[in-house]
Amino acid sequence: MLVNSKFIHLLFISGLYVFSHGSSEFHLINKLKSYEESKRYCREMYTDLATIHNFSEMNDLINLVSGSTSRAWIGLELADKRTWHWSLPGHTVAYTNWREGNPQDNDQDACVAVDENGKWFESDCKSKMSFVCHSDGGSHVFVADTKTWRDAQNHCRSLSTDLVSILSAEENAVVSNMSQNIWIGLFKDPWKWSDGSDSSFRYWSAFQPNYLEGQDCVTVIFKNSGKWNDLKCPGKRAFICQGAYKVPTTTLETTTQGATKVTYLSTHYSVTSESITVTFHFTLDKNSTNVSTTTVPTTVGVSAAPNTTKPVTLAPHSNTPDNLVLVQQNLTWVEAITYCRSNYIDLVHISTENVQMKVAEKAKNATTPHVWIGLKYTCHSKLWFWIRSSSGCYQNWAPQQGYEGNYNCGATGAIQATGRQQWVGLPQTEKLNFICYGCVG
Template structure:
C-alpha cells in the first residue's frame, strides 16, 4: 500500500510517497545529486541503496505515476576495487593464476580456470558458474552459460549469491564441484560506491551502461526503462529517492538474549520477528553490518514443550532454519533464536547467555 505525506522544504510544498516495507521515499523536488543527498540525510537517512531485484520492483511500483528520472545513492568512488557479490563478504583471499595482469581502470569480473586459478574477464562473456550454498562449505555448480550479471541473478534466485571464496580449502572445493571447467565466481571490480557506505553489489544498468564517460559520476533510475540505471552528470536537476531507517534497527552492542529483549522494549518496540520472506530479506540486510557472527531475533524455545515461538505474534508458516536446527532438534536447555550475520543468513538456536548484536523492530505491525 502506498502512503502519501507532505513536507514544506525551502517554502515549497511537495509530496513524498512511501511504499510498504521498502521504506523508499520518492521526492518530487528537482535537485542536483549533492543537494539530493544532503536532503535525504536530513529528512531520512540517505539516498536509496538498492539491495536486490525485489527492491527495484518496489521502487518501480512506487514511481508508477511519474516518468522522470530520479537519483539513487550510487556514485563514482575514488578507485576501482574488487568486491564479492555476496554482501558482507571481505575480500581477504585471492588466487590469481600466475602471470595474470590486474588492471585498475575498467569494469571486470573474475572466473576460475580448470586448475583453480583465477583470471579477469569481461563480464559479458558467457560462462558456467558456481553459486554459494545455503550453509557453509556447500557449493552449487550450474551447467548453463551466462554473463556474470545474469549468473548473479540466477544464483540469487537459487541460493544466497555467486560463490565467495576465502581460503585455499574453499577454492579447492569450488574447483571440485566445477568439474574442471572455467566458471564465474562472485568477484567483480568496479568503482561505484553507495552514498550510505553499504556494500550492496546489486547493479541494474541499462544496455550499454555504465559507459564511464567524463563527468558522469552519479546514477539515476530511468523509470521509462523499468527503473534501469543510467550514469548522469551530478549537476543535473532530478527527482530523487531517499531511504529511511525502515521499521527495524540493528543494535551493534553485544548482549544476552534477555538483555537484548529488555533493550528493544525500553528504547524501541520489541525484538524483531520474521513471518515472511520479505521481512527475512530486510532483516538479512540489516544483519550484514553486525559486529558479531550472529544476531538475536525475537524467537524463543520452550524446553518444557519442545517448540519454538515468536515472542509477540502467533506462529508463522515461514521458516529459514539452518539444517539440523529448529523444530527437528531437541535442545534440552534454554536457547533462543539467532540469524547468521553473513552467508546463508539462516536461523540457529544458541544459548541465551551468549552475547550478540540484535535487531529491534521500531513499531508494531
C-alpha cells in the same frame, strides 16, 4: 482535536512517499533536483541518498515507487579508484587465490573466473563461460551453459541467489573441481555509496554503466524494471532518501481555526501498513506548546511494512495462479524452480486465502509430507519473501514457523500436505513434490 485537516492533506500530496524496511526507511522525494542538490537535501532532512543493500530491498523500492516517477537518483556515485567486491551482498573479500600476473594493474572493470587448478584470473566480463551459483548451505549449483558474467549473475538471481562467493581454500577446491574456467561472483568497479556503505549490490541496465563523460551519478529507471543507469549529475530528477525524518524546529504553518490562531511548530509521523499517525506540536496564540496526535488510513503514495515485531511477508504480483499443477517428483527446491520455469511459469506463490485453499487442495494428493512453494528465507535480512515479490500481508505459517522460527541459511518454504496445511521452513536440499502454476488453458 485542534488538527488542521488541510495540513494533513498537504503532507500527503507534497511529494513524499515513505517505505520502512527493517531498520531502514526509503523516501521518494518527487522534486526535480541535481544529484548534489538531492544529496544535500537528503542529508539535511533525513540521513543520505538511498543505499540499496540487496535484491529484496530493490524489489521493495520498485513496488513503492513504480508509477510515481520514471526515474530517480540513488546514492551511487563514481569513486576515485576501482575496488573488488563479491556480487553476493554481505560477503567481504578476505580469501583470494590469484593466478600469477593477476589481479591486473589497470583501471578497467573486470570479472573473475577460476581455472581447473583453482587459480583466479581476470577476464573481460563479456566473455562466455559456465558458472556457479551460491548456496548458503554450501551445495553450490554448477550451470554448464556458457553466459557472460552479467547474464550468469542474472541467472543465479532468478534462483533467488547470486554468483558464488569463495571465502576459504576448502570452498575454492570444491568450486574449481566442478569444471574449468568458470565465473565466480568477484568483480571490480569504480562506484561508491554516498553514505560510505560498502554494499556490493548492483542492478545495471543492459550496456550500463557506459562511462560517458560526466555520467558520474546513478538513477533507478523504473520504466525499465528498476534497472540502473549512469547519467550526468547536473540533470534534474526525483530522488530517494533514506533514514529517519529530522523533525524541523521552525514554524511549518500558521492558520486560524475559528477565533484561535494556531501555529504549527513541527510534525512527526509514523507509518504502518494500515495507517499513518501524525503528531503535531503547535501553540494556541502565544501559549505554551501543545501536542496532538491523529491517525488516518494509509492513502495513495504511502506504503510501509509492519514494525519489526511482525515483519511483512513479501508477496508476489497480484495475478492469481488459476492453473495449478502438482508435480509428484521428488526434487530439491532449486530443482523444482527450474522445472516449473522450464515447463510452466514458476513455483506457486500464495497471496490470498483463496489461493491458499486452491494450493491446499492440490497438496492433498502429494506423495511427500510437505510440498515446495515459492518461499525463500534470507539470513542477511532475516526475511521470508516470495521469489516473485511485491508488498503483501497474507500469511499462513504453522506454529513456531515463519517469523517465530529459527532457520539456517538457505531455508525455503513448503506447505503441509495434510492436517491444517500451513507453511513451514525446510532445508532447500530436501526432495519434495511441488506445485507449479501456468497459463490458464
